Amino acid sequence: MVQFQLLWEYFKQYMKARLEYRWDFISQFFTDLMSQAINLVFILVVFGHTQHLGGWSRYEVIFIYGYFLIPWAVFTSFFNLWGFNDKYIIRGELDRVLTRPVHSLIQVIMESMAPESLMGVLTGGIVMGWAVWHLPLDWAWYDPLLFIMFVLGGVAVYAGIYVALTSISLYSDSKSDIQPIVYNIGTYGRYPVNIYSKIIQFVLTWILPFAFVGFYPASYLLGNGDWKVYAMLTPVIGAVFFSLGLYSWNRGIENYKGAGS
Amino acid sequence: MLAIEAKKLTKEFQVYQSRKGLSGAFRDLLNREYRTIRAVNEIDLSIEPGEMVGYIGENGAGKSTTIKMLTGILQPTSGMLKVNGYDPHREREKFVRTIGVVFGQRSQLWWDLAVQESFQLLQKVYRIPQEKYEPHLKRMIDVLNIQELLDQPVRKLSLGQRMRCELATSLIHQPSLLFLDEPTIGLDVLVKEDIRQFLRDINQELNTTVLLTTHDLGDIEALCSRVVMLDKGNIIYDGDMNRLKREWGDGKRIVLETEREYELSELQATTEGLPVEWEKKATHTYEIKVPGDQVQVPEVLGRVIAQGIAIQEMQLEEATAEEIVRKIYQEGMTLD
Numbered sequence: 001m002v003q004f005q006l007l008w009e010y011f012k013q014y015m016k017a018r019l020e021y022r023w024d025f026i027s028q029f030f031t032d033l034m035s036q037a038i039n040l041v042f043i044l045v046v047f048g049h050t051q052h053l054g055g056w057s058r059y060e061v062i063f064i065y066g067y068f069l070i071p072w073a074v075f076t077s078f079f080n081l082w083g084f085n086d087k088y089i090i091r092g093e094l095d096r097v098l099t100r101p102v103h104s105l106i107q108v109i110m111e112s113m114a115p116e117s118l119m120g121v122l123t124g125g126i127v128m129g130w131a132v133w134h135l136p137l138d139w140a141w142y143d144p145l146l147f148i149m150f151v152l153g154g155v156a157v158y159a160g161i162y163v164a165l166t167s168i169s170l171y172s173d174s175k176s177d178i179q180p181i182v183y184n185i186g187t188y189g190r191y192p193v194n195i196y197s198k199i200i201q202f203v204l205t206w207i208l209p210f211a212f213v214g215f216y217p218a219s220y221l222l223g224n225g226d227w228k229v230y231a232m233l234t235p236v237i238g239a240v241f242f243s244l245g246l247y248s249w250n251r252g253i254e255n256y257k258g259a260g261s
Numbered sequence: 262m263l264a265i266e267a268k269k270l271t272k273e274f275q276v277y278q279s280r281k282g283l284s285g286a287f288r289d290l291l292n293r294e295y296r297t298i299r300a301v302n303e304i305d306l307s308i309e310p311g312e313m314v315g316y317i318g319e320n321g322a323g324k325s326t327t328i329k330m331l332t333g334i335l336q337p338t339s340g341m342l343k344v345n346g347y348d349p350h351r352e353r354e355k356f357v358r359t360i361g362v363v364f365g366q367r368s369q370l371w372w373d374l375a376v377q378e379s380f381q382l383l384q385k386v387y388r389i390p391q392e393k394y395e396p397h398l399k400r401m402i403d404v405l406n407i408q409e410l411l412d413q414p415v416r417k418l419s420l421g422q423r424m425r426c427e428l429a430t431s432l433i434h435q436p437s438l439l440f441l442d443e444p445t446i447g448l449d450v451l452v453k454e455d456i457r458q459f460l461r462d463i464n465q466e467l468n469t470t471v472l473l474t475t476h477d478l479g480d481i482e483a484l485c486s487r488v489v490m491l492d493k494g495n496i497i498y499d500g501d502m503n504r505l506k507r508e509w510g511d512g513k514r515i516v517l518e519t520e521r522e523y524e525l526s527e528l529q530a531t532t533e534g535l536p537v538e539w540e541k542k543a544t545h546t547y548e549i550k551v552p553g554d555q556v557q558v559p560e561v562l563g564r565v566i567a568q569g570i571a572i573q574e575m576q577l578e579e580a581t582a583e584e585i586v587r588k589i590y591q592e593g594m595t596l597d
Contacts, residue, residue: 017373
């Protein structure tokens with residue numbers, strides 16, 4: 001609870017500092033919006049040529065994309081760890097973090113969050129709403145609860161993998177280029193996995209389980225029972241991967257060698 | 262309870278050794294060679310509450326590594342370490358509430374936030390109750406004279422302004438132990454003196470233990486009664502500053518300016534039997550080296566004047582801490 005209060009304090013201060021750089025804030029906002037729009041246009045273009053994609057109709061695919069935007073937005077707002085190696089390891093800011101009485105990962109997350117990306121939740125909601133308008137969906141009373149659980153599970157999957165990758169910097173201070181690669185694979189979860197080959201499906205389910213961020217839960221919400229078990233596994237996979245990420249982080253902190261002098 | 266207690270504290274690093282040239286780089290790709298470096302070698306250290314201790318050593322002597330272990334940033338490779346009764350790394354979150362840290366070369370404040378916003382955030386981070394926070398902060402703002410800096414972002418402060426804010430930051434939660442790593446680096450003389458005075462005050466009033474690392478031995482002379490000297494990961498001296506001066510200071514030097522030119526032998530004759538050395542420095546200027554404790558300056562001067570040497574000017578010089586330390590590193594330590 002105290003941590004949440006603290007998160008809120010950081011959030012307020014962050015917004016204040018961030019709003020001082022008005023143009024930066026606004027341009028970030030519009031860049032996000034643009035990339036979301038481009039992805040949407042891409043889907044529409046694809047469906048200009050075909051009626052179905054792996055058995056999914058246009059609005060179903062749009063729904064999956066809209067759903068995907070929600071955990072994605074939460075993840076990119078709070079786990080904006082791109083600059084971790086430069087800022088915290090090379091410039092040594094981690095030393096400061098480690099002299100404060102809050103878990104190091106929480107501090108780093110709070111200091112690097114980009115709340116403007118949370119707008120993606122709204123965009124995702126609108127895109128989903130647009131798709132739902134054209135789809136005959138029948139949701140039970142507990143489906144909204146499941147929806148929230150799915151989103152949190154999805155965020156946890158991303159967060160876990162991303163935290164684990166970021167913590168590589170704690171073991172070795174050389175830069176690694178694996179982050180952007182995985183980041184790109186991360187966006188695969190926004191299309192139906194059955195359009196990919198078996199190997200990629202396997203990877204997206206068990207190795208880098210990004211299908212749990214978009215496709216599996218969305219397919220359940222679309223009323224497709226084929227992947228129901230997977231959808232229900234979302235929180236479990238989220239918990240497992242987040243724990244792995246956290247474990248890797250904590251081990252990394254023990255291994256941390258400090259910046260020179 | 263001791264403020265700091267370390268026994269056989271050791272830190273080793275694995276350092277990756279790169280081979281020479283491009284072919285070497287390719288070999289490194291496949292098979293890296295590592296070498297173990299012992300940055301801190303089995304040091305024993307105990308510091309009582311309320312002490313002000315100077316921790317000195319050349320670059321790479323292991324100072325920063327020690328401080329990082331003592332503040333919980335790094336995990337020791339081996340040895341026992343208790344600071345304020347905690348294991349700094351394992352009980353980090355509880356432990357760091359009891360210490361304050363100033364790293365002169367790195368800010369403890371948030372770069373983009375105004376100073377008072379940093380303070381507010383820290384109040385939340387340390388969970389300091391308002392009734393305790395407010396009077397304490399107000400006092401520090403007064404003493405450090407940072408009232409007019411409060412609404413400025415940290416990135417816009419000058420080094421001296423920032424350092425005063427850093428000190429306030431490090432003490433916001435009233436820690437019993439304060440680590441200062443190069444707190445006066447790059448500051449001008451007046452700010453330096455202010456900061457030293459402030460440190461003396463909080464040490465006396467709040468009995469705050471202070472561990473200070475610095476290259477500026479003026480800081481140490483002004484503040485610390487005890488120095489710990491480190492060389493290549495080993496403690497080579499741990500004791501009071503005066504003793505260091507007495508035993509390593511090479512005594513005192515008297516510089517004489519005379520009315521006319523004298524032969525060196527003529528002057529030497531005046532101090533016949535005393536263990537002093539004469540040296541000609543310039544025309545009409547001579548230096549007498551008076552070693553350690555065996556002979557007193559008045560006795561030497563008395564003799565010289567009694568022999569009728571016409572003195573115009575006289576100066577008494579003592580080795581500075583800086584010279585002493587340089588000498589120790591050059592010649593090695595054989596004390597104790």
